[in-house]
Amino acid sequence: MNRISNEEIRTLLLKGFDVIGALIVGKSDPEKTAARAVEAARKLKKLLTGTTNLENEETIGAVADPDTGDIRFFLSETESSTSFELVNPVSYGDNPEKFVWESGCLLLCQLPIKLPVCYPHSNGTRFLMTSDAESIFSRAIEAVIAKFKDPNVVYLVEASNRASLDVVQPVILRGSELDFDAAVANIELLDEAAHNSEKKLLRCAHFCLKSKSTSQLFSAENADIIQISVLLNRSEKSPKCSAPAVEYFPAMDETRLLIVDFKLEVLCYAVQGIPLMHAISKLIIPGLIDQLISMKKMNLPYLLTQHPELHPYHFCPPGIAHPVTVIYELNYGETEMKQVDARRSLHLRLGLPFDRPLLRIANSLNLSIKSRSSNCSTRKGSSLLKDVHIGIPGSGVSGGSVSLVQGSYEYYHYLQDGFDDSGWGCAYRSLQTIVSWFRLQHYSSVDVPSHREIQQSLVDIGDKDPAFIGSREWIGAIELSFVLDKLLGVSCKVINVRSGSELPEKCRELALHFETQGTPIMIGGGVLAYTLLGVDYNEVTGECAFLILDPHYTGSDDVKKIVNGGWCGWKKSVDSKGKSFFLQDKFYNLLLPQRPNMV
Secondary structure (H helix, E strand, O other): OOHHHHHHHHHHEOEOOOOOEEEEEOOOOHHHHHHHHHHHHHHHHHHHHOOOOOOOOOEEEEEEOOOOOOEEEEEEOOOOOOOOEEEOOOOOOOOHHHHHHHOEEEEEEEEEEEEEEEEEOOOOOHHHHHHHHHHHHHHHHHHHHHHOOOOOEEEEEEEOOOOOOOOOOOEEEEHHHOOOOOOHHHOOOOOOOOOOOOHHHOEHHHHOOOOOOOOOOOOHHHOOEEEEEEEEOOOOOOOOOOOOOOOOOOOOOOEEEEEEEEEEEEEEEEEOOOEHHHHHHHHHHHHHHHHHHHHHHHHHHHOOOOOOOEEEEEEOOOOOOOOEEEEEEOOOOOOOHHHHHHHHHHHHHHOOOOOOOOOOHHHOOOOOOHHHOOOOOOEOOEOOOEOOOOOOOOOOOOOOEEEEOOOOOEOOOOOHHHOOOOOOOHHHHHHHHHHHHHHHOOOOOOOOOOHHHHHHHHHHOOOOOHHHOOOOOOOOHHHHHHHHHHHHOOOEEEEEEOOHHHHHHHHHHHHHHHHHOOOOEEEEEOOEEEEEEEEEEOOOOOOEEEEEEOOOOOOOOOHHHHHHOOOEEEEOOEOOOOOEOOOOOOOEEEEEEOOOOOO
16 A cells, blocks of 8 residues: 555544454465455554554454355464464354444534645745745644644534434533543443543443434434534633734745635544543544545645645445545536546445446435434435335245345326326326436436426427427337436336236346346336336246336325335236236336446
C-alpha cells in the first residue's frame, strides 16, 4: 500500500471496529495461505491504529475453498509465532447486522471549519510563493489538530431527536476531562449495572433508545445516533470580567489571504458500554484528525487556485455490515470520468459489483434528524407503498428455487394520484413501477412519468401521432421499451409466447433474469398487463409459480388488504381448481429491462 492509499483507508473505515483477522480464498496449502492472511490482517491493523507492535495480540487467518465454500480458521497467538492452531468447531451467527447494531451505536460529529491562511506575496517565483503557502497551510492544519485536544475545547453530546418517550439531557465534556493516554485494549467497558455520577464515565448506552420495536430492522439506517458537537470555550473560570480581545499582528511584507473551507463529517461505531470520555478521545478525535489530513492533501495541489469542494458521505453497501466513509470532490458531476473512476476504484477495493451504482451520493446514508423521526417507507417525498411482496406466503411449489427482484420498487396501480385509468392504464402503471425501481436503485434521477408524459415520449420519438396524447389507448411491451430507452437510456429484452400456456416454459429464462439483472418484468397479454417480481421453479418437475404485482388494484394503499386480496402474490399457471391465470388464447410479450452496466 502506498501512503495515499493508507490515508484513504484510515478515512474509509469507521473508527470503533477492530481487525481480528483476514480471509483468503484459495486452494494452495491452507497453513501457508493462513499465514498470508494473518500477515495482511496485522498490516492493516497497524495502518489503522498507528501502532507498530502487535506482539501479544492474537490474529485469525481464514482460508476459504473456492469450490466447496468451506472455511478453515487458524489462530496465530503472537506476531513472532510461526505455528498456527486450527480452530474447531466454529459457531456462525445467522444475522451479523443484529449482532453489530444491537450492541452498538453510531457517533456523528459534523464540524465546518473556515481556515484563514496568510502567505507572503513577494516578487519571488511562483514556486517559492506556492512553497511558502503550503508550509503555512500545513502549520495551520497542525494547529487545528492540536486544538482538538485543548483543555478549553468543549464536546457537547446529545441523543438524536427521534420519536421516542425517552428524553435524555445533553452532556458537556471538556478537553481537560478526556483521556488521551489510555490504550484502547485497556479501556474497560461498563455494563448496565454501572452507575456513575461523573459525566465523562456515562456509557454511550445512556443516549440510546431504551425501548425498541421488536420488528425494527437492525441496520446502520436504524441505529441509535449520538450527535457530538465541538465548541471552543475561552472564558471558563476567567479571573476577571473582560471584553473579547482582538490581537493585531502586522505583516512585514505584502501578503495574501486565502480561506480554505472544510466540512468534516465523522461517523464512528461505538459499543454501548464504552464511556463517553473514551468514545470522544479514541474515536471521534482520531476520526476528525484523519479526515482533516485527507482533505488537506486533497487541497494542497490546488491551494493557490480553485479549491476543491470536498464533502464526506457515508454508505452501507450490500454485504458490508457497517458503513464506510468516502470523500467526494463536488466540483465534478457524478457522471464525469473523474468521479466515475473514483467510484470504480472504491468498488474494486470493497469487492462490490461493477454493474450497479452503490456509492453514488444518492445512495448515502441520510443521517439528518428529521429523516429519522419517522418509520414510514417514503423516499424523496413519495408516500407510495414499497416492496409489498416482502413477507407474503410461499408459492406452494415443492422443491422449487425462488428468484426475486433485487432492490426496491414502488407499487403503482389504478386510480392513484386521483387519476382514473381504470380499464386502460395497467401497462402505464407497470411502467411506472419499473421506472421507480431504476430511481430507487439510483440508476436515474428522472421522475416517474405520468400517463401524459409517457404518451408524449412516444409521440416525440415518432411512434404515435400527436392525437395519442390525452387519449385512453392501451400500450404494450414494445411501447414500454421505447419509453425506457428514451427517458432512462435503458435497453430491454422482449420474450414472445403464443399462448399463456407456454409461459411456464420460460421459467428457467425468467429465473436467470432475476438472478443476473434483478429488474421487475412487465407481462402483457391481450388487454391485461402485470408486473412480474419473481418465479419459483422446480427444474426437475417443471412446476413453477409467478410472483405477480397486479396494477388493476383500485383500493387504498393497505398492504394487508393488497396481499389478502391476491393483488400481490404467487400465481400458478393453472391452480388447484384447474383455473388458468394466463389466458390460453392470447399471446404474451414479456419485457425484461436490462440493468445498466455502471457504477
